[in-house]
Amino acid sequence: MNELLVVSLLSGAILSGTPLLYATLSEVIGERAGIINLGLEGVMLVGAVVGFAVTVKTGNHALGIMGAALAGALFNMIFAFMVLTRRANQLASGLALMFCGVGLSALIGAPFIGSRIEGLAAIRIPLLSDLPFFGRAFFQHDILVYLAIPAAVALWWFLFRTRWGLGLRAVGENPTAAYAAGRQPLLLQYQVLFIAGLLGGIAGAHLSLALAHTWAEWMTAGRGFFAVALVIFSKWHPLRAIAGALLFGGAISLQLQMQALGVPVSSFILDMLPYVLSLAVLALWGGARRSAVPGSLGRVFQGTE
Amino acid sequence: MGKAAGIAEAFRHRRVAAIVRFGGLFGLALVMFALVLLVFGQNPLRAYVDIFRATLGSAYGFSEVLVKMIPLVLTALAVAIPSRIWLINVGGEGQLFIGALFATWGAVTFNGQSAWLLLPLIAVLGFTGGGLWALISGFMRARGWASETISTLLMNYVAILLVSFFVFGPWKDPESANYPQSAPFPDAAILPFFPGSRVHLGALLAIAGLLIFHFVMSRTRWGLEMRAIGVNAEAARRNGISTHRYMLLVMFIGGGMAGLAGMGEVSAIHGQLRPSLSPGLGYAGFLISWITMGNPLGIVAAAFLISIITAGGDILQMTHRIPAAAIHILMALVLFVVLARRSGRKGGK
């Protein structure tokens, strides 16, 4: 009984942590290039609804995921146009993108309310999934779970081992210096926001396809904002984001388990847990963040003249 | 004197130009939203006509627009006041809920007192509740712990959960079958209405809020100091102005405004506390404040438009079977065109 509880807690943490990890990676890469995107919530919603709609129509999960990623990326281009080409305030543009995502996803999703789909299939890793304890906790998940950590590692490699990643970090620290070095900050930032949109869309798709199996308005319930807090917790580092996403996934999983067990605490109080945890993370890591925060975060390259 | 007249003249021209520009931008957003509706197989013209007829086509419709404007002006002030020193308060929604929560506590606990006592009491409680809720974010910001933007956003969710906790749990009205709502307010705790409409006393609070805000910002020492912080916070600190103290102050007062909005809604419109208290009034207030850059007259004009748009959301849902949330797209488009237009000026940091 007790072991079963721990297994479902762990397995739940991984499952709930996965969309958070994709979302956090999306925010990490954007902020490394100097752009803070509060519209991630909207991007995730668009990804969630498009992924769900495509899957319902085609019955193919892979197409759904690809559709979600692409929709997220294209949707994020609105934000990119606002903050890069129009040089609008990033925080306000991000919030506008969030509203837009809430509305657009509701509009797209209206015909699909009440539909249910087969969840994203779990892939049992041969041999490992038969292990007594770890098997169920770690090796009976869907494809997006297995790809999440490789995605974090790949992002780390691109950021710290390639010319492109170096240029990206330079733009986030000081776009004028990067420009003086012959890089094109705006082009790089457009690329980054496209990739961030792909990741945000996938995060949304995992919510609707693997966790909920349905579509509901505003189903992300603030997960896009958790990701913003998690970026600070992970000190803008993709690998630390893995730990952060698991911690938050654990909090969500714990809350679900306690409700399932009928712990005599109001479910509304338990629901507050991830939000309060986000605030605590901000407060505890916020003070120390000055050393790691990209130098030019929130400002946009204004040109030189 | 001639000089003063010249300045006044230039000011009028600028104001006319601003109104024209604002109208143009709003029109652009309407066109873009029409395209979205077209893509989703709706007739945008019919939708706009329906919205117009239901809001401005009758005296009742018009008075309902005014009713919706009351909380919008207050939540816009909740954003506009902190924005004077570049604090971005996205927590109007949560502050509104906590204001309503405090007011409900007062109304239910002091049931039986006279209106003369009860109304000021719930107003003060609503203001204090919203203010304290915002103060938490202000404190975190002043200590350098967390950006107020993200903390106010997260606190919105917590606030709504907190209200849900009370109305599903300890405060649940035993007489309402299974609805999650508090006991109804006593009559003495319901804000009086203007005859023949649902426009309530909160309108006076909103107008007073606007006037005081304008007066403080343009005339007083504190307004001067806040404008100075808004222009150059470092220079302000070097001139001996405590930016931290102002951070706490503007967040408290801003949150208090949203709290008043919550008090007005729960007392005059709903008559009891419900989790469905606000259809995103706090977020709409954010939008209003941003597109007007906190200009008091602009707030009134924009609140009027947004009030029509939000009413439009319900109409779209009823007559066109479009989810009410779709109206968020129109709000976002308005914000987008305004933000895109106002490029090149210094950012919020």
Added chain:
Amino acid sequence: MNPTPFLSFRGITKSFPAVLANDHIDLDLYGGEIHALLGENGAGKSTLMKILYGFYQADAGEIRVNGQPADIRSPRDARSHRIGMVFQDFVLIPALTVAENIALFLNDLPFVLDRASICKRIEGISERYSLPVDPGAPVWQLSVGERQKVELLKLLLADTRILILDEPTRSLAPHEAAGLFRILGNLRQDGFAITIITHKIREVLECADRITVMRRGRIAGTLPRADATEGDLVALMFGKAVAESPRRQSASPARDSAPLFELRGVSTEPEGTGLGLKAINLTIGSGQIVGVAGVSGNGQRELGDVVLGMERCSQGTKYLDGVDATRWSVARMRGSGTAFIPEDPLGMAAFPWLSVQENMAMADTARYARQGGLSMDWTRVRSDLQASLQRLGFSIPPVYVPLGTLSGGNIQRMILAREMAHDPRLIIAFYPTRGLDVQSAVAAREVLLASRDAGAGILLISEDLDELFALSDRLVVMRRGEIAAEGTPQNLTVRQVGYLMTGSTGEEAKRG
């Protein structure tokens, strides 16, 4: 010398709102030559070089590289013509390492970066031109001189042939500057075309082969080094009527005065990438100017902030008039008669969107408040402002316009007038004459001296050793957040102070 110039400017013209920065500039740069571009602040030198580097576009005129017209629209284009620039404020990224900063600049690297080979290339060039650096060190740990070496390495590795250095010695001690000139001499031997932009005549005479003087956006003249004298250059730079700054000696050197302000063992926590103060002891007497010398970034800013109360002392105590003022707020320090003239008036003291009179009122909002703050006494603000401007001999700008619409020099005059308006007793002055024209600089110095004579204590922080020696009654040298030495202008030499600033251990560096 090559017959065709590496680079020619023909008729370059560039105007900004209200300023004609470059007016039909013709200029040739040759390989194997160090060319100096000399002129006052605002003469148009930097604008010209920024046009060359693609930061600005010229309104008219043409740039030719090796005789061919070149269309330079971005730094990328400039680099493809093998033009490189070392900026006044280095464009290195502090959070990245030396190797990463250099790799960022190189175009020929593969997509996947190989650190070892990059480091090897860096070491190759750094040995050849004796520019030693550690490729793995993060740039924020480097000193100003080291950063400059990284900038040069970057350009050399990128195969630059035309090197432009904007005010390269601004933050260098005299012997560091001499080292730089040696390196530039070696580069000249290898055929590089080198241009240095500066306003220091002595340096130009020390290192340049040819000197072009700019004044008010035009070329005032070009001289070979052999024909140039200090007098010629001064005449070209300033025109005929030069108002030479009065080199007034201290009225009564190092007089014994009552201590007005005192720091005892004050330390601060380092913030971000800055450094903290370590056990500072400093006394400012009334009627005394204490000069602080040091390479910028060695704790001067922190020192000023501690005195003003912007930064908290983690240890030690602070006294004003013998009263413990350690925990006083900025408002209380200012209320007790402290004035602050910052290093960057526009960024640290001015409110560009507020009107001129509103800026004036910020000096002391409590003083001008009426009815407890419900309104402001603008008449008094204006009369105080006028009185202060008149005392300084500055003209009176319109008071209702936003401060930001005034020129940079006028903003600085405004700030100076505001800070000096209420007869401050303690003045913290950072580079009070930087960016001012000659007349205004003279006026600003006069005012400081007059306040000193009237009994004010002044903390004067500057990089201009000549100014410090001319004005100070006592001198302290700061290095790495500590006071490295103390003395008077009489018992220290400029050269000694230069060594002390950089911490060299020469025989001369022994305290005099």
